Amino acid sequence: FLSYSSKDAEWVIETLAKDLEDPRCSLGLRLCLHHRDFQVGDCISDNIICGVDKSRHTVLIVSQNFLKSEWCVFEFREALHKSLLEKRKHMVIVLLEDVELTNVESDFKRCLQTMTCIK
Secondary structure: OEEOOHHHHHHHHHHHHHHHHOOOOOOOOOOOOHHHHOOOOOOHHHHHHHHHHHOOOEEEEEOHHHHHOHHHHHHHHHHHHHHHHHOOOOEEEEEOOOOOOOOOOHHHHHHHHHOOEEO
16 A cells, blocks of 8 residues: 555556566565455445455655645554554654654654654
């Protein structure tokens, strides 16, 4: 499951997703993307819960836009919940840019401080 702000969608879809899902790439990944894989007609929260639940990992593309988005925070909470339930590291954090942590909720701040993040 790929969690990102809609304001960062162009880079995520045109660059990151294309590279990660490229059949010539040795990773051979299949991503769950909002615009493509959410079920039309289902509520957004149900789509998020289902997407996170069915995914091996949730990749958080963190930017200032991400931190301002209520949906991104909801996706983070679902991924954290799954990590705690399964007692394994479910989240992968990618820092798209340096972020200001002043008004960030404590659980997210703790994850950023304790987990290895990709820049």
